[in-house]
Amino acid sequence: MKLKLYLASIMLVILSGLIPIAAMAEEKKDTPPAAAPATAAPAVTTATVPAAPAAASPAPTPAAAPASGAAATPPDVKPVLNTGDTAWMLVSSALVLLMIPGLALFYGGMVRQKNVLSTMMHSFVAMGIVGVQWAVIGYSLSFGPDMGGMGLIGNFSKIMLNGLIIMKDAASGTVEWALFQNYTKEPGAIPELVFAMYQAMFAIITVALVSGAMAERVKFSAYCLFVLLWTTLVYDPLAHWVWMSDGWLFKKGALDFAGGTVVHLSSGISALAFLMFLGKRHGFPHERMAPHNLPLTMLGVGLLWFGWFGFNAGSAIVGPNISDAAGGLAGLAFTTTTIAPAAAGLSWMIAEWIHSGKPSALGFGSGVVAGLVVITPAAGFVQPGAALLMGIAAGLVCYGGILLKAKLKYDDSLDAFGVHGIGGTFGAIMTGVFATVGATGLLAGNAKQLMIQFIAVLAAGAYAFIVTLVITFLLDKTIGLRVEKEDEIMGLDQTQHSESGYNM
Amino acid sequence: MKLIEAIIKPFKLDEVKDALNEIGIEGITVSEVKGFGRQKGHTELYRGAEYVVDFIPKIKMEIAVSDDLVNKVVETIQNTAKTGRIGDGKIFIISLEEAVRIRTGEKGSDAI
Numbered sequence: 001m002k003l004k005l006y007l008a009s010i011m012l013v014i015l016s017g018l019i020p021i022a023a024m025a026e027e028k029k030d031t032p033p034a035a036a037p038a039t040a041a042p043a044v045t046t047a048t049v050p051a052a053p054a055a056a057s058p059a060p061t062p063a064a065a066p067a068s069g070a071a072a073t074p075p076d077v078k079p080v081l082n083t084g085d086t087a088w089m090l091v092s093s094a095l096v097l098l099m100i101p102g103l104a105l106f107y108g109g110m111v112r113q114k115n116v117l118s119t120m121m122h123s124f125v126a127m128g129i130v131g132v133q134w135a136v137i138g139y140s141l142s143f144g145p146d147m148g149g150m151g152l153i154g155n156f157s158k159i160m161l162n163g164l165i166i167m168k169d170a171a172s173g174t175v176e177w178a179l180f181q182n183y184t185k186e187p188g189a190i191p192e193l194v195f196a197m198y199q200a201m202f203a204i205i206t207v208a209l210v211s212g213a214m215a216e217r218v219k220f221s222a223y224c225l226f227v228l229l230w231t232t233l234v235y236d237p238l239a240h241w242v243w244m245s246d247g248w249l250f251k252k253g254a255l256d257f258a259g260g261t262v263v264h265l266s267s268g269i270s271a272l273a274f275l276m277f278l279g280k281r282h283g284f285p286h287e288r289m290a291p292h293n294l295p296l297t298m299l300g301v302g303l304l305w306f307g308w309f310g311f312n313a314g315s316a317i318v319g320p321n322i323s324d325a326a327g328g329l330a331g332l333a334f335t336t337t338t339i340a341p342a343a344a345g346l347s348w349m350i351a352e353w354i355h356s357g358k359p360s361a362l363g364f365g366s367g368v369v370a371g372l373v374v375i376t377p378a379a380g381f382v383q384p385g386a387a388l389l390m391g392i393a394a395g396l397v398c399y400g401g402i403l404l405k406a407k408l409k410y411d412d413s414l415d416a417f418g419v420h421g422i423g424g425t426f427g428a429i430m431t432g433v434f435a436t437v438g439a440t441g442l443l444a445g446n447a448k449q450l451m452i453q454f455i456a457v458l459a460a461g462a463y464a465f466i467v468t469l470v471i472t473f474l475l476d477k478t479i480g481l482r483v484e485k486e487d488e489i490m491g492l493d494q495t496q497h498s499e500s501g502y503n504m
Numbered sequence: 505m506k507l508i509e510a511i512i513k514p515f516k517l518d519e520v521k522d523a524l525n526e527i528g529i530e531g532i533t534v535s536e537v538k539g540f541g542r543q544k545g546h547t548e549l550y551r552g553a554e555y556v557v558d559f560i561p562k563i564k565m566e567i568a569v570s571d572d573l574v575n576k577v578v579e580t581i582q583n584t585a586k587t588g589r590i591g592d593g594k595i596f597i598i599s600l601e602e603a604v605r606i607r608t609g610e611k612g613s614d615a616i
Contacts, residue, residue: 288555290548356549366551406552415551 010272010465079181079189085325086190089198089317092325095310096201100127102307103208106300106369107215107414110362113292114491115216116501119414122211122223126204129227134200135161141236143199143244151248153237164192181323188323198314199239206263207231212416213271214481216289217281217488220496222481226274229471234270234464238262242456243318254456255439255449257333258315260377260428261456266464268421271412273468277476280411282488294361301365305341308372312337312379319380320438332437333379336387337372343391344371348399355399363399366419370398373423378431381441386434390427398423428457505600505616506574510565511539511593512585517563523584524567527576531616533566543591562593568603568616 104123111119130138137159144154157163166176179189207227214223241247242256249261256262281289291297316322316330324330348367353359374394375387382390401418412418432453435441442450475481482488487495494500512520514536521532538559545558569577578595586592603615 285553288557289553290550290555358549360549362550402552 074185076184077187079179080187081177081179082188082190082323082325085188085317085323086194088326088330089190089194089314092310092314093194093198093201095307096198096205096314097127097307099201099304099307099311100124100205100208102300102303103205104300105296106304106365107212107297109293109296109298109300110291110414111215112289112491113501114493116292116296116493117499118220118492118496119211119215121220121497122215122218123208125220125224126208126211126227129224130204130207130231131200133228133231134196134203138203138231138236139196139199141232142203142239143196146240146244146246149246151241151244151246151251154240154244161193161196164196180317182317182319182325183321183323185321186323188325190317190325195317198317202259202263202311203231203235203239206235206259206267209263209267209416209420210271210274212414212420213275213412214278215413216492217482218278219479219481219483220492222475222479225479226471226475229475230270230468233471234266234467235262238266238460238464241460249456249459252455253449253452255381255431255435255453256377256428256456257319257380257431258312258376260373260424260431261460264373264376264420264424265428265457265461266424268417268419268424269461269465270468271416272421273465274472274481275410275412276469277472278481281413282485284411285409291362298361298365301368305368305372308341308376309334309337312376316380322438329380329438332383335384336375336379336382339384339387340375340391340394341368341371343388344368344374344395344398347392347395349395351396351399355403366398366402366415367395370394370419370423373398373420374427374430376424377428378434381431381435381437381439383434383436386436390430390434393430394423394426397426425457425461429453505603505613506569506571507598507600508565508567508569508574508577508581509596509598510567510581510585511537511562511595512565512581513587513591513593514561514563516585516587517565520565520581520584523580524577527573527580529567529569529573529577531568535564535566537562537564541591541594560591568600570613570616 100123104120107123108116108120137156139161140156140158141154144156144158147153147155164178166178168174168176178192180192180195181187181189207230210226210230211218211223239262241249242254242262244250254261283289313330313334314325316327316333317325319329322329345364345367348370349359349364352363371391371394374390374397375382378386378390398419401422402415405412405415405418429450431441432450433442435446435449436444440446440449472481483492483495510520517534524532538561540558540560543560545556545560548555548557565581567577574597578597581595602611604611605615
């Protein structure tokens with residue numbers, strides 16, 4: 001009963017937030033680069049730019065160049081392949097991929113032994129489903145040219161990654177590589193294939209994060225369908241809104257360096273929506289459901305942190321007003337991604353030490369993840385001092401979120417909302433406070449940015465919550481979300497996968 | 505013949521086993537069990553969720569002895585397994601009706 005009231009009040013808050021959004025929808029969309037620097041600006045050149053020094057065909061102006069008559073802006077330049085950036089982005093993509101097995105371990109160690117494989121499969125199968133979906137339509141919907149002109153979704157022009165490899169001469173097999181040029185005033189570019197693959201990893205991990213709420217009771221078939229529907233209907237639009245130059249939130253000036261809104265808030269709030277139909281685990285909360293293998297969880301934390309450097313520092317590729325993927329901005333994001341989780345791990349651990357009497361390993365690990373989540377939207381926008389403050393706050397805020405869950409007794413098994421939802425929201429809003437690099441926030445005198453962050457958070461949160469609610473409702477009414485009670489008691493590894501995690 | 509069942513603290517196993525070997529006992533069966541008597545459990549806390557752990561891991565030893573050795577064995581176990589703190593364990597002496605050595609078919613005292 002408490003849960004329903006709590007969730008109903010969340011919905012009310014979100015829906016009421018839509019009123020100022022609607023009111024502000026009439027604001028001017030295009031802002032001159034000098035005044036309000038925007039976030040991720042993938043000005044994707046769809047024209048061919050030969051890697052070999054051949055005669056260059058004139059490239060059409062990229063869609064994203066913000067038209068400004070006032071300031072004297074330098075002219076657009078053609079993209080040129082930057083091998084240093086490309087090398088770094090290839091590595092970053094691999095680093096982000098490593099986060100998904102890391103997440104599998106992180107979650108897997110926290111559930112009961114009988115469900116370890118099932119929980120890990122949630123992350124792994126997402127690699128399969130989204131890995132395919134991304135190539136087929138996901139990339140096109142997220143980063144394709146806008147369909148309809150409202151900045152809501154991409155079109156189908158890049159289905160099956162069409163256009164990223166240009167067959168110059170079918171007879172001899174000569175190809176050209178489409179280039180992704182982030183900032184049209186600077187030539188640095190990477191192959192668009194690399195950009196697409198980098199973004200693919202983000203899509204995969206976002207939906208895997210949602211699985212944290214449904215561990216130990218969701219039906220695998222329902223989960224697989226959920227993954228496909230959610231990534232297409234929630235993630236792809238959100239990525240388009242925030243990270244694509246013609247996305248409506250991007251045009252509003254919302255800041256999200258590496259995914260506080262697109263990844264963490266969306267997955268966290270969607271987890272909550274899913275829970276409304278899923279229900280608690282059998283035996284929750286009085287039965288003992290302690291983590292069965294915390295060493296796995298700690299290993300997962302380590303891999304997540306390691307991979308997160310690719311997640312944040314690699315996102316410099318979409319930094320405002322620069323074309324460098326590998327450079328100072330990446331260095332800054334790397335720095336904040338070191339400081340914030342370190343501080344957050346400590347603050348969570350100390351808070352737990354004081355509040356509960358002992359510093360736990362799970363607490364420190366959770367704090368680190370909270371810090372990583374909170375710094376994600378701000379990684380390249382804030383300076384080390386702010387990262388430190390945000391990290392300390394992250395540990396405390398997310399620790400509080402966990403305690404709230406324990407008090408309200410809703411069964412977000414692995415704290416998808418408590419850490420990612422709350423952390424992502426907090427980080428996105430704090431970005432509006434602390435931003436000083438490439439953008440300005442409240443403390444730098446720009447109060448409007450904070451307002452924009454609130455709008456982005458409310459819009460993305462409301463959209464993700466409502467659409468997930470619909471998807472979940474449909475799945476519940478058709479194939480059913482939960483396994484049978486007997487199967488749940490026996491364990492999902494056995495009943496869903498015919499496997500046992502440990503046969504030692 | 506008697507079957508002596510001793511529940512002891514796990515870290516005492518090696519000490520007790522060595523002491524029993526010294527007095528001539530050559531066969532012991534050991535199992536890992538859990539239980540509680542007056543020694544209470546403890547609380548574990550995982551991310552705000554508290555669990556009370558009632559059961560404490562123990563070791564159960566089963567030794568078949570002839571009647572004349574019973575007192576000596578009980579004394580040995582008690583002396584070596586004792587720490588003086590709550591949770592040291594218990595010894596039960598059960599009447600053993602028959603024993604058979606599988607390999608040879610020997611029965612009775614020859615089998616233990």
